[in-house]
Amino acid sequence: MTGVDELVGLFPPGTRLADDGMLVVGGCRLDEIAGEFGTPVLVVAEQAIRQRAREYRAGLTARWPDSQVVFASKAFPCTAVQRAMVEEGLWIDVAGGGEIVTALAAGVDPATLVLHGNAKTTEEIQLAVEAGVGTVVVDNFDDIDRLETVVPSGLEQGCLVRVIPGVQASTHAAHATGHEGSKFGLTPLVAREAIARLQRSDRLRMDGLHTHVGSQIMVAEELAAAVEPLAALGRFPVYDLGGGLGARYTYADHPPSLDRYLDVLIDAARAHLPADARILIEPGRSMVASSAVTLYTVTTVKPGTTTFVAVDGGMADNLEVALVGQRFEATVVNRVGGGSQPVTVVGRHCESGDVLSENVPLRDAVVGDLLAVPATGAYCYTMSNNYNGARRIPVVFVADGQFRLVVRRDTWPDLLSRDVAP
Ligand SMILES: Cc1ncc(COP(=O)(O)O)c(C=O)c1O
Numbered sequence: 332m333t334g335v336d337e338l339v340g341l342f343p344p345g346t347r348l349a350d351d352g353m354l355v356v357g358g359c360r361l362d363e364i365a366g367e368f369g370t371p372v373l374v375v376a377e378q379a380i381r382q383r384a385r386e387y388r389a390g391l392t393a394r395w396p397d398s399q400v401v402f403a404s405k406a407f408p409c410t411a412v413q414r415a416m417v418e419e420g421l422w423i424d425v426a427g428g429g430e431i432v433t434a435l436a437a438g439v440d441p442a443t444l445v446l447h448g449n450a451k452t453t454e455e456i457q458l459a460v461e462a463g464v465g466t467v468v469v470d471n472f473d474d475i476d477r478l479e480t481v482v483p484s485g486l487e488q489g490c491l492v493r494v495i496p497g498v499q500a501s502t503h504a505a506h507a508t509g510h511e512g513s514k515f516g517l518t519p520l521v522a523r524e525a526i527a528r529l530q531r532s533d534r535l536r537m538d539g540l541h542t543h544v545g546s547q548i549m550v551a552e553e554l555a556a557a558v559e560p561l562a563a564l565g566r567f568p569v570y571d572l573g574g575g576l577g578a579r580y581t582y583a584d585h586p587p588s589l590d591r592y593l594d595v596l597i598d599a600a601r602a603h604l605p606a607d608a609r610i611l612i613e614p615g616r617s618m619v620a621s622s623a624v625t626l627y628t629v630t631t632v633k634p635g636t637t638t639f640v641a642v643d644g645g646m647a648d649n650l651e652v653a654l655v656g657q658r659f660e661a662t663v664v665n666r667v668g669g670g671s672q673p674v675t676v677v678g679r680h681c682e683s684g685d686v687l688s689e690n691v692p693l694r695d696a697v698v699g700d701l702l703a704v705p706a707t708g709a710y711c712y713t714m715s716n717n718y719n720g721a722r723r724i725p726v727v728f729v730a731d732g733q734f735r736l737v738v739r740r741d742t743w744p745d746l747l748s749r750d751v752a753p
Pocket residue numbers: 403405406424447543545546547573574575576613614615616617
């Protein structure tokens with residue numbers, strides 16, 4: 332059976348148990364958070380996010396001084412998170428117009444935005460150019476056509492070319508992006524043409540290359556393997572080596588440490604890239620996954636061959652299980668750790684795939700209990716939805732025993748707010 336310490340270790344750093352056994356995150360008791368904001372609620376340990384951002388920055392700069400950590404904000408694109416990252420000195424990766432809008436609202440300097448997308452629309456490119464987005468990552472020739480039409484003469488838009496490195500990472504197929512046949516970027520052969528076009532352009536500046544192997548990658552060497560294929564394409568001022576480092580969701584997950592990942596990646600950069608180039612990296616998941624906990628209320632316990640513990644949220648606030656079968660752990664907040672009878676924690680949605688945690692040993696969960704699911708900081712908020720009329724859940728920052736609401740819960744009228752005809 333898994334120990335309490337091991338389970339608490341999946342929660343944000345600094346999480347502890349109060350004398351009465353209640354989980355305390357960021358110095359705040361989870362029962363008090365639930366009392367104040369209701370459930371489900373996404374509780375984010377602000378110091379955990381900031382500390383991780385500092386570790387990333389210090390680790391990268393120590394190894395490669397002319398470098399920049401760019402937060403892949405798709406992992407958690409609310410303005411409060413984007414603002415915290417910027418306050419910690421990070422740049423922001425935006426995947427599409429919506430993330431440009433939130434980043435600008437968060438007060439991000441547009442020159443530090445890096446725009447991605449394999450299907451950027453003219454509207455998004457216009458938005459980026461008008462806002463002064465510093466870097467557009469060119470994924471295809473239509474991006475170049477659109478940029479040449481939209482960028483006014485006299486301006487120079489910084490661009491990187493996204494290259495498919497031909498690396499098949501050992502992650503879920505839906506997370507892999509660096510293999511031959513990927514929909515993202517250009518093969519090295521075709522990338523040469525895109526590079527040549529940018530070099531000929533009088534309004535697009537060919538700053539360098541970008542690559543990204545995929546997400547939730549547990550082998551540092553697979554991330555570093557993307558570096559060498561870039562070297563064959565020539566020497567450039569900038570190389571963006573993407574994100575992808577795995578996060579720890581459950582006991583069996585042992586992602587490389589940040590130091591090991593950076594050692595292996597930057598060793599590859601030293602071996603293959605020009606020493607005077609600037610290196611960017613774009614972590615998302617490994618920056619924020621462990622910083623948050625989703626808190627639910629148990630609504631139903633249905634005993635049987637499988638005992639189902641159903642909660643008041645599910646796939647509307649956490650799609651990771653349904654999309655890629657991601658494993659999450661769970662615990663009753665004031666009886667932390669395992670009971671002897673594993674149960675299956677399910678959500679309230681009309682899909683059998685709406686499971687939060689299969690075979691998880693809860694300690695005697697009963698209706699009304701609060702349940703905490705750790706490691707929900709990445710890709711949960713951003714993929715939240717209104718399935719079955721769910722109101723998207725609030726985000727609460729906790730730090731030093733204080734809490735503050737940074738995103739409110741949808742209201743019932745919010746669910747009707749886009750309807751324009753009866
Ligand atoms: C281009 C790009 N950069 C960075 C990331 C962030 O990846 P991760 O969240 O795995 O670090 C992604 C997401 O897959 C991406 O598509």
